[in-house]
Amino acid sequence: MRRSKYIRPEHLLNNGDRPRLTTSAMIASIAGPDQPTKPAPFGHTLAALADRDPRIVGLSADLAKYTDLHIFRAAHPDRFYQMGMAEQLLMMAAAGMAREGFQPWVTTYAVFASRRAYDFICLAIAEEMLDVKIVCALPGLTTGYGPSHQATEDIAMFRGMPNLTIIDPCDAHEIEQAVPAIVAHKGPVYMRLLRGNVPLVLDEYGYEFELGKAKLIRDGRDTLIISSGLMTMRALEAAKELQKDGVDAAVLHVPTIKPLDEATILAECRRGGRLVVVAENHTVIGGLGEAVAATLMRSDVRPAAFRQIALPDQFLEAGALPTLHDQYGFSTGKVVSAIKGWLDE
Amino acid sequence: MTEIGHNVSLSERARRIRRNALRMGEVQGQGYIAQALGVADVLAVSYFHATNYRPQDPEWEGRDRFLLSIGHYAIALYAALIEAKIIPEDELGTYGMDDSRLPMSGMAAYTPGMEITGGSLGHGLGIAVGMSLALKRKGSKSFVYNLFSDGELDEGSTWEAAMSAGSYKLDNLIGIVDVNQMQADGPSLGVMNFEPLVPKFEAFGWFVQRVDGNDVDALVKAFDAARHHEGAQPRMIICDTKMAKGVPFLEARERNHFLRVEPHEWAEALKIIDAGAVA
Numbered sequence: 001m002r003r004s005k006y007i008r009p010e011h012l013l014n015n016g017d018r019p020r021l022t023t024s025a026m027i028a029s030i031a032g033p034d035q036p037t038k039p040a041p042f043g044h045t046l047a048a049l050a051d052r053d054p055r056i057v058g059l060s061a062d063l064a065k066y067t068d069l070h071i072f073r074a075a076h077p078d079r080f081y082q083m084g085m086a087e088q089l090l091m092m093a094a095a096g097m098a099r100e101g102f103q104p105w106v107t108t109y110a111v112f113a114s115r116r117a118y119d120f121i122c123l124a125i126a127e128e129m130l131d132v133k134i135v136c137a138l139p140g141l142t143t144g145y146g147p148s149h150q151a152t153e154d155i156a157m158f159r160g161m162p163n164l165t166i167i168d169p170c171d172a173h174e175i176e177q178a179v180p181a182i183v184a185h186k187g188p189v190y191m192r193l194l195r196g197n198v199p200l201v202l203d204e205y206g207y208e209f210e211l212g213k214a215k216l217i218r219d220g221r222d223t224l225i226i227s228s229g230l231m232t233m234r235a236l237e238a239a240k241e242l243q244k245d246g247v248d249a250a251v252l253h254v255p256t257i258k259p260l261d262e263a264t265i266l267a268e269c270r271r272g273g274r275l276v277v278v279a280e281n282h283t284v285i286g287g288l289g290e291a292v293a294a295t296l297m298r299s300d301v302r303p304a305a306f307r308q309i310a311l312p313d314q315f316l317e318a319g320a321l322p323t324l325h326d327q328y329g330f331s332t333g334k335v336v337s338a339i340k341g342w343l344d345e
Numbered sequence: 346m347t348e349i350g351h352n353v354s355l356s357e358r359a360r361r362i363r364r365n366a367l368r369m370g371e372v373q374g375q376g377y378i379a380q381a382l383g384v385a386d387v388l389a390v391s392y393f394h395a396t397n398y399r400p401q402d403p404e405w406e407g408r409d410r411f412l413l414s415i416g417h418y419a420i421a422l423y424a425a426l427i428e429a430k431i432i433p434e435d436e437l438g439t440y441g442m443d444d445s446r447l448p449m450s451g452m453a454a455y456t457p458g459m460e461i462t463g464g465s466l467g468h469g470l471g472i473a474v475g476m477s478l479a480l481k482r483k484g485s486k487s488f489v490y491n492l493f494s495d496g497e498l499d500e501g502s503t504w505e506a507a508m509s510a511g512s513y514k515l516d517n518l519i520g521i522v523d524v525n526q527m528q529a530d531g532p533s534l535g536v537m538n539f540e541p542l543v544p545k546f547e548a549f550g551w552f553v554q555r556v557d558g559n560d561v562d563a564l565v566k567a568f569d570a571a572r573h574h575e576g577a578q579p580r581m582i583i584c585d586t587k588m589a590k591g592v593p594f595l596e597a598r599e600r601n602h603f604l605r606v607e608p609h610e611w612a613e614a615l616k617i618i619d620a621g622a623v624a
């Protein structure tokens with residue numbers, strides 16, 4: 001818990017030259033130090049697809065550079081529309097262009113699309129089933145800037161919106177496959193974006209993205225981790241660690257949050273008496289975890305136990321991302337110890 | 346006006362604010378330094394000429410409210426709050442650190458003297474409308490200032506607030522917009538042409554002045570005129586500022602919304618700022 005703002009952080013003062021973690025760049029990467037990455041997979045993939053598909057246009061609200069859409073803008077300057085820092089307008093203008101037969105790809109941060117522009121997405125876009133693709137950076141806890149930039153409840157909000165497809169990709173490999181699938185899909189889509197140098201994880205598992213499909217990435221007897229987004233990366237790292245201690249963890253990756261692949265989730269949860277852990281980069285309220293729980297309840301499927309790795313129902317703190325991931329249980333070490341603890345219960 | 350250090354000139358205040366900001370910037374190695382250098386003169390005049398406050402009692406009921414909507418400008422406001430002795434100077438080195446009271450994005454819950462949480466841009470002027478209405482209801486003589494950015498001129502919410510301030514004739518509200526000609530995607534007018542600003546705000550019912558925001562004397566006159574204006578209307582001071590003002594080699598950088606500064610350049614920048622020091 002944070003102290004009162006009238007109490008000085010004495011422990012930070014007079015601490016000599018001890019280096020301290022700082023919030024640092026907005027551009028904080030989620031990649032580990034030695035992890036392979038790819039630069040701006042979204043921007044490059046969309047720019048290449050637009051070469052062949054004249055319907056594609058790009059719009060941003062003063063965040064092209066920070067959502068990798070600047071790559072598209074550089075490749076297709078005449079098909080990029082700068083809407084200014086005006087997220088409501090961004091969504092309305094996209095709706096207008098979609099009505100005239102274009103396929104607008106709009107980018108901003110997830111907090112601003114969900115919190116500020118929700119009504120405009122809901123009525124101008126989703127209710128009309130318009131072909132608008134909304135791609136948003138800084139999902140969940142991917143910046144240390146504090147609540148103004150941490151989109152901890154975007155999925156909860158967007159799950160409540162009829163017609164909207166929701167994608168939470170794990171890595172660069174998946175983004176490269178998801179973008180063409182989203183182009184081919186007719187209707188509104190919300191995709192959480194990982195930007196900048198994005199980790200490459202799933203290629204090593206021979207993974208292929210299919211819209212609407214959950215995929216078992218590794219099998220295991222003791223626990224089933226159901227995850228989306230960057231938490232699949234953490235789940236896979238945790239599974240490797242757990243293996244060393246003789247714990248056999250399966251990982252079911254669910255990149256499409258809506259519509260949810262209930263059949264695959266139910267089939268996996270019916271197998272054996274495993275501990276089911278849902279891990280998501282989102283508040284514990286209204287995200288993948290609660291979606292899976294409701295699916296299980298509705299079908300009378302009872303795993304050995306059900307647990308969630310998710311953000312608390314709180315406004316999160318500001319700080320360095322690695323500090324915050326550890327504090328809120330997202331680091332690989334914290335995922336491993338949580339699962340071990342639950343298995344020992 | 347606040348009775349602290351009237352022997353120190355406003356330009357010297359501005360210089361010290363720039364110095365504080367550079368020292369904080371060095372902690373992170375990069376960041377919103379250009380904004381802080383650019384808006385330092387506006388903050389010097391705000392905090393050492395135009396605003397009433399008590400450094401030891403940041404929530405004193407009789408204070409003027411100074412709302413920073415631009416969360417990322419926190420480094421600039423911290424620099425001024427340190428100079429105003431609302432924040433102790435020795436905390437400067439904790440800027441953006443875990444557990445610091447000086448997070449990178451300004452938040453009311455973290456920092457003494459920080460009236461609102463900024464960062465989701467376009468909130469400030471609307472909150473200022475509400476506070477101005479409330480202060481009038483309480484019979485208070487305090488002013489509400491809102492410092493916002495030219496990027497925030499793009500947001501619809503800013504203009505909703507501007508229209509209501511005019512409609513309510515909020516003569517206790519002073520808007521200050523930092524027109525630094527920069528936004529996240531590049532120069533402001535290339536992102537969205539919000540000009541002409543003076544007739545726009547006038548049409549919304551405001552008393553409008555446009556000044557060189559790096560000219561301390563012009564700012565003093567503008568703040569005085571805003572405070573003493575007779576008309577029953579809100580007051581807007583449009584400040585044209587230069588990003589990175591005072592450090593020529595940083596002024597010359599083109600993409601300076603989020604400035605990267607090489608380790609050896611900090612000392613160089615501080616030297617340039619210190620050269621203007623008044624003993």
Ligand SMILES: Cc1ncc(C[n+]2csc(CCOP(=O)(O)OP(=O)(O)O)c2C)c(N)n1
Nearest residue numbers: 062085464465466494495496527528529602
């Ligand atoms: C509602 C909202 N949309 C987008 C952003 C992301 N953002 C942060 S700073 C910024 C630029 C805004 O322009 P301005 O404040 O004038 O930038 P500066 O002068 O600091 O370069 C943007 C788009 C935000 N913080 N809030």
Ligand SMILES: [Mg+2]
Nearest residue numbers: 495496527528
């Ligand atoms: Mg600006």
